[in-house]
Amino acid sequence: GAGVSQSPSNKVTEKGKDVELRCDPISGHTALYWYRQSLGQGLEFLIYFQGNSAPDKSGLPSDRFSAERTGGSVSTLTIQRTQQEDSAVYLCASLEGRSTDTQYFGPGTRLTVL
Amino acid sequence: GESVGLHLPTLSVQEGDNSIINCAYSNSASDYFIWxxxxxxxxxxxxxDIRSNMDKRQGQRVTVLLNKTVKHLSLQIAATQPGDSAVYFCAEKSGGxxxxxxxxTRLSVLP
Incomplete structure (x- = not known):
């Protein structure tokens, strides 16, 4: 079946611009995660959505970062007034949440801030 | 604070040999681990993956070992193949x- 998809696959933007990154989770998965991965580094947790509960935003690095999940499915990560240090791969993962704890990752969006 | 780390950042093995990738974790309350x-x-x-009520789990050519006493996790890959070359991450489920x-850890398989 279809996996987690993300768009765009690559995004180049200028410093100070806003960007929106999209994640389409696996249908029926109740949980959705956003991570950031800098070059050659591990995964940094950003935010987590579970069903209709309030999201866990504890990993967002600043108030320039926000995310929403509409209708319990698609999620958008928004970065306002981008900075060069925001350059990274942004990964989305979804998790079924009822019978398994396995996260399934999308291919990521590579963001480059010039 | 919580941390999950790896003993070796890079690992090179000969094709056909077994690979062992290690991981240390610090949260003794973690109950689920994934490679x-x-x-x-x-x-x-x-x-x-492996849950904390187990100490070993096998898949196809891979085995995960969990030692809760020393908070150590390892991934064993049997008969390593060129297609196994990649970066391997361990993860722990920590709180909710x-x-x-x-x-x-970057695994490089040498011909």
Missing amino acids: YKQESGKGPQFII QNFVFGPG
């Missing part, structure tokens, strides 16, 4: 549904 494989330009791919990832 992921990440190839260049792709998202992490699930390999195998939060996952903490280690920094990763």
Whole structure:
């Protein structure tokens, strides 16, 4: 079946611009995660959505970062007034949440801030 | 604070040999652990998982070992193949549904 998809696959933007990154989770998965991965580094947790509960935003690095999940499915990560240090791969993962704890990752969006 | 780390940042093995990738974790309350494989330009791919009520779990050519006494996790890959070359991450489920990832180990398979 279809996996987690993300768009765009690559995004180049200028410093100070806003960007929106999209994640389409696996249908029926109740949980959705956003991570950031800098070059050659591990995964940094950003935010987590579970069903209709309030999201866990504890990993967002600043108030320039926000995310929403509409209708319990698609999620958008928004970065306002981008900075060069925001350059990274942004990964989305979804998790079924009822019978398994396995996260399934999308291919990521590579963001480059010039 | 919580942390998941790896003993070796890089590992080179001969094709056909067995590989062992290690991971240390610090949260003794973690109850679920996962190994992921990440190839260049792709998202992490699930390999195998283990719950804290087990100490060993086997998959196809892979085995995960969990030693809760010393808070150590390892991934063993049998008969390593060129296609196994990737970065391997361990992750622990720590508090609710939060996952903490280690920094990763790069596995290079030599011909």
